[in-house]
Amino acid sequence: MPGLSINSITKRFGDFAAVDDISLSVPDGKFVCLLGPSGCGKTTLLRMIAGLEEPTGGAIVLDGDDITRVPTHKRNLGMVFQSLALFPHLTVGENIAYALRIRGASKEEQRKRVDELLAMIHLPDFANRPVAKLSGGQRQRVAIARALALSPKLFLLDEPLSALDAKLREAMQVELRQLQQRLGITTIVVTHDQREAMTMADLVVVMGKGKILQAASPIEIYRKPADAFVADFIGITNLLPAETDKAGRTTVLGAAVPGVALPSGSAKATISIRPEDIHFSKPGAGAIPGTVSFVRDLGGTVETFVEAGGTTIVAVATPRERPNVSVGQAIGVVLPPESCVVLQP
């Protein structure tokens, strides 16, 4: 089967499992983001795929071949490191040509490929510059071009954009995604930025404490988070307690939400609802009673904070549908049942 498959891979440092029995299958040509908080084992997993770290257990299979014991330099992959790791003593062109030089490509071949790659990263005529003279964004592109010089089977990037400022980072995310789609190369990117993951990925893999918490498309992760951790990590969400009342209806903070069923056998659960799904109404009439505590008007969006039943509920609206509320006003919070996600405990 073409693509990458990771079978129950584990990495222990002493007693501590940095990656704990992870299995994942990446179809050929897909863009995967490993997403999770710092220290959850993303880099370790990526380094095992690259062969820079030896797994304690499990197997890595690329296009049907078990590569678990294949040394890094025979894996035919391109990798961009968090530090970029550009060779300081070489020029831009020599950096990009390094892999070709190792393969014994002729000078002419090297020059041609370097020109191609420099055109691809929109830095033509940069071949003879020393890498020390480049800006952050340019260094980034050179590192990407160097990794892609041999058209590898697998493209790995460890927080490649974390050193760039916010604006440039967003532009590079789009560019990286477009590049990947043009080349059709199987790509795995490590990031701790959920926006970045949502922008680029076909498949988002949310990790926590060395395990995969959820692996799904970005929109599914956003719409149907598997648990409270994922819901909270991806975007902003309201986590509200839900319970079954005596009449058998599901209620949230005292208001009934018809059509939302808790898992059978449990009387209590947590539901997640995104701020943009929340509406306001007059108090009463099946809505959660609450008091507006703060309104943040950001121009593009309006965030309303409502105190209700001891928690703060956040609602987001566009200025066009701006709720006509003011601080201190008593209102009702309406949770559309189809937007409520009942989380696994």
Next chain:
Amino acid sequence: MRREPPRALADYAPLFFPALMLIVFFVVPFSIMIAVSFFKRNPAGFYTPDFVFDNYARFLTTFFGSVLGFSLLLAILVAVCCVVIAFPFTYLLTKRSRAVQTVWLVGLLSVLSLSEVIIGFAWSTLFSRTAGITNLFVAIGLMKEPVALLPSFWAVLTGMVYQALPYTILVLYPALVRLDPTLLEAARTLGASPVRAFFNVVTPALRNTIVATLIMVFVFALGSYLLPQILGRPSNWTLSVLITDQAIYQSNMPFAAAMAVFLVLISLALVGLTLLAGRKESAL
């Protein structure tokens, strides 16, 4: 960080003490030495002030020329051996755990505490026929009978490399510890075997450090005057040995001073050339 340029004389105050030290302990003695090198020797006593070039002229013989050549070659050889051994060693050391590194570094520091005399006599015992390492080789069947490995050029070289190696390692260590390990990993992901990556990436990235270390060991080895006498034949004696001999045993201070000045000038010229070559290369 940019600093204000000093304006008042008082801004230079922190420099007074080091400048004084430099003048008292370096500039003055060195100037005296230069002056003495032009003095005339007085066989009965010490020397009489004069301005003659005899001491330098005496130098221009094949004998002193070959001793000078040998001294420089030996120092270069020691520097190259030390760096060739110490560089991979130190690199591998930085890959070990903290505890292992500490043990090694403490061990190396303790070698530094040995004086040249102790090192010389330790090696002369090790290289002797009666108690040396060849007895060990005989015991394990590598050799037929023990031989004396000294006096010889190789014994001198070994002793001097042994003496200079801890310095070399301690000078290389900080640079290698600071080297970004992902450079090597990047080379490996690009298809270079670990050994190839080491030569392609680590060595050139640290070229300036290596050159600086070579110069340091070279200068250090140039001053060695006990080991060549303990471990070598007279033909293995360096200029430093002759300087000591002239200064202390022959009481010919002016000639010793002339040789010392000459040695300093030649070393400075070599160091300058090395730096110049390095500058040119990195400008490319």
